Amino acid sequence: MAFPGLDPAAVARSLGLVVGDAEEPSEVYFERRIEAELPPAGAPVGFRLRREEGLAVRLARGERTWLASRDALTGRALAEALRQVARVWPAAAPEPELEIGDSSVAVPRDQIAAFPGRLELELRRRLAAFPMRLTVRWHRRDLQVVGPRMVPPPEREAFFSLDAELPWGRCGELAIGLGAAEAAAFATRLVARFRAREAPPPEPGRVPLLLAPAAAAVALHEAVAHALEADLMARSGQPEAALGLDFSAPGLDVLDDPSAAPSGVERTTDDEGSGVVRRWLLRAGRVEQPIADATAARRWPRLLPGSGFRSGRHGRPRPRTHHLELLPGGATEDELMAAADGGLLVAELASGTLDPASGRFVLEVPAARRIESGRPGAPVGRFRILGRVAELLGGVAAIGATAEAAGAGWCAKAGERRAVWARAPALVVRGLEVRA
Amino acid sequence: MSEVLGGRGRGLVAGLAHAGALDAEAYEKRGRSRRLERGPEGEFSSTAVEAGWAVRAGDLRHSWFASGAGELPLAASWPQPTANPLWLPEPRPPAPWSAPAAFAAPLAGESEARALLDAVTRELARELPGARLGSALFEEGASEWSLVSSRGVAATGAARAATLRLVAERNAHTVTAETWAFEAREMKPLAVARRLVDRLLALEGGARPHGSALLVAAPLAARLVEALSPWLIGREAPARASALAGRGGRLGAPGLRLVDDGALASGLLSSASDGEGIPCRELTLVEDGRFVRPLLAWWEAESPAAASGCVRRASYRDLPRRAATHLYLAGDPRLGVPELVAEAGDGAYLIDAEGTVAVEPASGRFSVAVTGFALESGRAKGGLGRRVLAGTLGGWLGGVRAAARDLTFVAGDGMFGSPTLLVDGLDLGVPGS
Missing domain, CATH: 3.30.2290.10 (PmbA/TldD superfamily)
Known part of the structure; x- marks a missing residue:
């Protein structure tokens, strides 16, 4: 148990004293986090363990929302936070009772410690050796939301992250486990970058791009997920006005489904305590349901809550993707290659950014390969893919028949970082600009 | 306390x-x-x-x-x-x-x-x-x-x-x-x-500057100082800075002075000691356009006295690491911005960055979206619209003709400051050109 001794009913009663309208978003959020880190060999300071806990109280009235957070799980901290958001505390109300005990969490230290050796072995199998500084981390976050009327189940996310510093750039990965399969997959990515390290970038222009599942997932994260987040949509108009719009090529079905995320990071409720939904962002290319949290759903009633996620107790919930899915199309590998002949095969993207105001995005490609006569050809070095969301979504020429878990990574929104997950097939896109 | x-x-x-x-x-x-x-x-x-x-x-x-x-x-x-x-x-x-x-x-x-x-x-x-x-x-x-x-x-x-x-x-x-x-x-x-x-x-404007003078306002110049900061930190800094240097090994124009001061009295990050307890102090990194010293953590300095006091902790969760604190280009206390505008004559007065400064780590080439006003006979005329300022960091430092006294700081990974500068050697273009 992450919060032994927590009495949700008592917390709900205390919250109920300050909540005027139970329909308004309000809750107490309890959080415990652990990050265990194995630094690179030779790095100053060895094994690193970070543990944090705390709580936040949120209260909304009309168009105003208040949040108070504390780095403690005590009755006093809860009372202070309640007082701060409510500005008044009923004179007769007792200080809330909160006695949360320590939780014993076993850090998977053996798994973390074994991974560098596993990776080294996989690199040797690929006849590759190069300088690298590898950091291995394990992350766990436990949370419990308590509302004035409902108490959803506790939630947990636990996963690993890898960060390799190479002479030609960084390479990162999120993973649920750290077994042989993860070592092999990461070694394949590192070797691809190693072999493309001196390759020249492609000539600038507009060529067909075959985005492998990992690259397709990151591209859609920028072009669909961020573009359909209610708070970002509201900057340039009414989010509800987008419902029913033809947003992309008709074959594109994109969902966000936190409950379908890989085991260990799947969610049944979001960070506001709302049940998650299998949300069709695009159905046959048409906008069906943007990503919304409780605040957005209250302001725009046609939007569904269930995607309010926070970076931590000190941050506010925001509409965010958790697990993005692009449904497979019908193209075989040969057909994908043929559709992108003369273009570039992009196995992965290093990062992506979207300017929500203009719809322009930039995708950073660490390395790729030319597609020559329907087959992967010579490597090309680092370059960028630029375009507008409409160009990317309107330029989809083929969708692969097989989807896979791919493209998981860190998403930073408003300076707040959280892990996001995805499942996608490969995708052929035409008309985007390629530039060194 | x-x-x-x-x-x-x-x-x-x-x-x-x-x-x-x-x-x-x-x-x-x-x-x-x-x-x-x-x-x-x-x-x-x-x-x-x-x-x-x-x-x-x-x-x-x-x-x-x-x-x-x-x-x-x-x-x-x-x-x-x-x-x-x-x-x-x-x-x-x-x-x-x-x-x-x-x-x-x-x-x-x-x-x-x-x-x-x-x-x-x-x-x-x-x-x-x-x-x-x-x-x-x-x-x-x-x-x-x-x-x-x-x-x-x-x-x-x-x-x-x-x-x-x-x-x-x-x-x-x-x-x-x-x-x-x-x-x-x-x-x-x-x-x-x-x-x-x-x-x-x-x-909103679409004016075209008639002269070549470039006046770079303090907030924009401070962003260029921020872009320069990786070239000035650590043991590797002298070699990296020399790659930016122009003829005669000079990194900047004569008279140019670049300083980092963790104890700067008016600075938002001012402190007596850095994140490892080393005293913070004013250090001149570039003097009269010549590279003098880098910012060094105590563990890479040749002697304790040479340590810069430049180690910061982003939060209690983070390990201490080297970083600039208040890195700034010193101005000329005798020169106000109006005099500098008058001296510029015809050209462009660039007032701020409209995006981040993108820098190629190998070459020091940079570009940044900017905006400002056309200058005619030392007077600001119509708006320029969105423009792109590009060049090399070495070319920028070497091209500083004059600096005013309006030292202004912007926040990034530390605080970065500059006064308004009159510069040569940078290109002002339109986006996409």
């Missing part, structure tokens, strides 16, 4: 040393902050009280690091060490320094923060009809920290800052502006609104 902070650290370090760790260090930090955010979703007000700690312990062969929220524990289940070294500095006497006078003052209340945003909204609408705030974020925070080590280091510090981030819109143009101060009450709504208005008007 609280007397409590640091007391537990001393007890813990003594306990760890007794338990066999050769070296140990305890860091404690606590802070409070207020945030008020306005946007299309409504208004969001938050307060946070944060407290945390970090401990490092070990020797030259084995070590560990632990951190947590709340009060520093005197005993805990510490991590098993791994084969990584730990080295900690010896104590050095700090220079005289006092915490910002405003540190103990209460943070702005919700109604004060709201009044500030209302005032900026009002001034913006009055100065430029049709302009509106798309979103606004006010933050104010104060923190204090304490550091104790088994080597005898005992340091404390305190900081306070208020920031305002505004997005203003008019006629399909959007600008984002940030401003910083010790306290919210130092922020001037009219001055902030006028900065936004200048940039919106500049973006």
